[in-house]
Amino acid sequence: LRTVVGTLFCTGFTSMFSYALSRNNLMFKKGYRFLVVFTMYFSGGLIPYYVLLRSLGLLNTFWVYVIPGMVNAFFVMTGINFFGSIPESMIEAAKIDGASEFKVLTKVVLPVSKPFLATLSLFAAVGQWNSWLDAAYYVRDSNLHTLSYKVMTTINQALASSVNTEAAGQMSQANTSTQFTVQATAMAVSMLPIMCVYPFLQKYFVQGMMIGAVKE
Numbered sequence: 744l745r746t747v748v749g750t751l752f753c754t755g756f757t758s759m760f761s762y763a764l765s766r767n768n769l770m771f772k773k774g775y776r777f778l779v780v781f782t783m784y785f786s787g788g789l790i791p792y793y794v795l796l797r798s799l800g801l802l803n804t805f806w807v808y809v810i811p812g813m814v815n816a817f818f819v820m821t822g823i824n825f826f827g828s829i830p831e832s833m834i835e836a837a838k839i840d841g842a843s844e845f846k847v848l849t850k851v852v853l854p855v856s857k858p859f860l861a862t863l864s865l866f867a868a869v870g871q872w873n874s875w876l877d878a879a880y881y882v883r884d885s886n887l888h889t890l891s892y893k894v895m896t897t898i899n900q901a902l903a904s905s906v907n908t909e910a911a912g913q914m915s916q917a918n919t920s921t922q923f924t925v926q927a928t929a930m931a932v933s934m935l936p937i938m939c940v941y942p943f944l945q946k947y948f949v950q951g952m953m954i955g956a957v958k959e
Contacts, residue, residue: 745808745889749871754864756813758856761822762848767831776823783816789880796881807881808889812871818863825859826852872936894930 764775786792793802801807829852837851853860878892 745805746868746871749809749812750864750868752809752813753815753818753867753871754860757815757818757822757863757867758853758860759848760814761819762826762852764819765823765826779816779819783820793880802881803883803887805887808871808874808877811877812867815867818866822859822863825856829855890932894932898930 763769764772764779766772769775787795796802796807796811799810801810833851833855834847837847842850873891875889875891875895878887878889879895882888
């Protein structure tokens with residue numbers, strides 16, 4: 744549920760934000776872009792971030808997984824470059840026909856942006872699926888813990904057990920195999936579901952969908 748909802752929110756909000764910043768007639772566009780780039784290199788730190796989540800009432804809730812990741816600065820910069828490459832004549836033609844900005848985005852821009860949307864969705868889904876630090880820091884309810892968090896917990900417990908056994912001088916080949924089996928199984932279980940998504944999105948990675956869209 745976290746992966747699906749988080750991917751949808753990230754793809755939708757990042758696409759809208761990127762499209763807005765890619766328009767040449769946007770006021771204070773350079774200032775907005777500077778703020779986006781600034782957040783890529785500088786962070787407020789863990790404690791201010793924790794205080795912010797607490798003030799928003801997101802701690803120990805499902806939405807702490809979704810809302811902070813709705814807009815990603817790196818994806819925004821990528822989207823700005825992609826949307827900026829779309830011929831302006833396509834957008835002007837839609838506006839002449841009476842389309843609003845939102846309709847231009849949904850009916851003209853997004854249908855020809857499937858490579859970007861597929862890539863964004865895939866990376867957002869992988870990031871949501873593999874993330875476990877937020878579950879460790881901001882969630883106490885065990886019912887909200889994700890699979891990645893439980894996998895990391897299992898691996899850490901296996902490593903701790905292995906270290907304790909070795910320190911006691913009782914390490915055996917059978918015990919070593921058992922610890923490795925636990926770690927390998929946990930990682931395989933966490934990898935399989937997200938790997939099943941790749942075949943469906945791979946075809947959209949190939950660029951060239953804009954060829955023939957506009958005849959200059």
